[in-house]
Amino acid sequence: xxxxxxxxxxxxxxxxxxxxxxxxxxxxxxxxxxxxxxxxxxxxxxxxxxxxxxxxxxxxxxxxxxxxxxxxxxxxxxxxxxxxxxxxxxxxxxxxxxxxxxxxxxxxxxxxxxxxxxxxxxxxxxxx
Numbered sequence: 017x018x019x020x021x022x023x024x025x026x027x028x029x030x031x032x033x034x035x036x037x038x039x040x041x042x043x044x045x046x047x048x049x050x051x052x053x054x055x056x057x058x059x060x061x062x063x064x065x066x067x068x069x070x071x072x073x074x075x076x077x078x079x080x081x082x083x084x085x086x087x088x089x090x091x092x093x094x095x096x097x098x099x100x101x102x103x104x105x106x107x108x109x110x111x112x113x114x115x116x117x118x119x120x121x122x123x124x125x126x127x128x129x130x131x132x133x134x135x136x137x138x139x140x141x142x143x144x
């Protein structure tokens with residue numbers, strides 16, 4: 017019985033297992049929303065490109081409590097850290113009520129007037 021066990025162990029040790037290279041993972045910045053910086057300057061650019069970025073942020077906030085806390089308190093700063101830059105007159109508000117889904121609203125602020133550009137929230141749908 018011991019001989020069979022040693023035989024199985026030796027066969028197992030001969031199998032090549034894929035080694036994870038953690039150095040490669042360390043070189044990746046997993047907080048970025050894109051490979052390149054995204055600099056949005058106009059309301060049209062914001063409405064076209066920002067929904068994808070905010071969709072990623074909302075999805076991550078569902079599964080990552082630390083990201084949720086940071087994004088809830090500092091949405092613009094988190095986006096900048098992730099390589100997404102907005103003009104100074106654009107504000108981003110994140111809200112998460114107890115039983116509601118997280119939501120992000122983007123405003124354009126001009127001379128005491130706050131105009132809503134976008135409102136996003138993720139909804140999960142189960143299909144058969």
